Amino acid sequence: MTENKRLAAEDLSNVWKDNNNKLTSGLKLDLVQHLLQQRQSQEWVDAKQRVIKIMKLDQFDNSREIKILDIGCGLGIDLMLVGEEATRLGKTVSIIGLEQNSTLIEEAKNLYENQKDHLSSNVSIQIVRGDILQMEFNDGTFDIVRSDITLQHVDLPKALTEIKRVLKVNGRLIALEGGASNIFSPDEIMIKTYDTVLPNRRDGGTAIRLQFLLPKMNFELRGSDATAFLQSGQFLASQDKDWIKMRGVSEILIKKGVLTEEESKDFLKRYIEACETNQILSTAILFIIEAAKCK
Template structure:
């Protein structure tokens, strides 16, 4: 039996690559707005605070320069959170933010320039554009590599190989990544469409895959730190201004021959109505994985 066509993970990941956020119709996803809206969620604020605690900067010796790499640094908000924590603790840190998207790099640099006067001279930040899968850093450079919702967008095995290469022995990977998730609604037609067009999610998501892959690649997992996310229809609506992401998904579904134009429009209409009436819930588990490079 031939399986019906589905979207691939690459269809979602490509939008983060440089200048790939404009579809064939001219529809543009505002990546900056998308990330800023995401940051308004209390769940995300709490998760980011937990990441800072799990980094355990207070356990480093005050005489040591802590070298930190943030892959997929986005708008630079997390860079500044780490810098502020190091500043508070009086630590000497060198933080590099790496992203492949030039828009993200520009925004991160703007944020840093606006806040750098609040940081001590012991906190050094550099923001550069680069490929996570081919990083231009020497072997065993960093004490900590951070990844916040980044590894799901790249070849996971290749990324781990590169992360391992640039980490010092006993250096740590702190990865905030998604596990299994789904949406639920009494609109059975909409849910059936949703389930049949998206990539198959039986692998449990990036966070689950990491927990199987890392030990095989000489990492010792110290903690997985799961966090449950429940998002209402009203919240989901707030994350997609003018329904640009939904329209983009609908357009890709038609372009790839997965749905007809009529089916795509019906799916979008049902999804929007479910959000407006709060008849939909997004549920997922986010994991903060702490892993140590053994050798």
């Protein structure tokens, strides 16, 4: 095994950029299917409902318009959840979904067109293409910025600088992010390889980093709602149809010289076998971070 080489976070997150949904290796990933599969997990369904509650739309004055930005809005499902909550509460809400991937933008627009009749006339939803790190919104525009599993894919300090800029004073960031994840298996060779070549996770993940970084960037940390969950090998297999993601990782490992072709194929074979025989467990903590922009 090549010493002192491992994948970087950007090797795994570049797929979300508007590059035909391809992994660095050239394998094409069905992002729509991937996100729909993720939504089937009860942990994610429950977390999305908790985000809606933490937004506290009921506490806004009925006479004013609530301006909300959802960065990395993906399939647009969360836009509709917020719109439905605003409709239920009789609130006037303007929601913008920001997304950089054109495939997901079209999916989100189609969902909105198919379901907009369920929303009140006081709910406005707009889906636009843009870069989280260079947002084309005026300073102090939004009451709430939402981010669901988006900040882990970008330069975190730069993203927070932009989020702070577009938030009003006392406006809130509500971020759903993972932290402190790991996998376990009796296949010690596979685990050793996994720990050696994948990005260093000693910072605890995006959610943990946020809790240290936000106060330094003039945010008041108001809450950290955490839920731990366990996923079986069979569930992990269901999340990666035809093993496209893992095949892509295997090819990247070879291309970057992190592993030899033989080592990478052995790692892939062991991982798939562990999942298919349920000899692997994934653990994670899902956090909902609430923070307010200070003066």
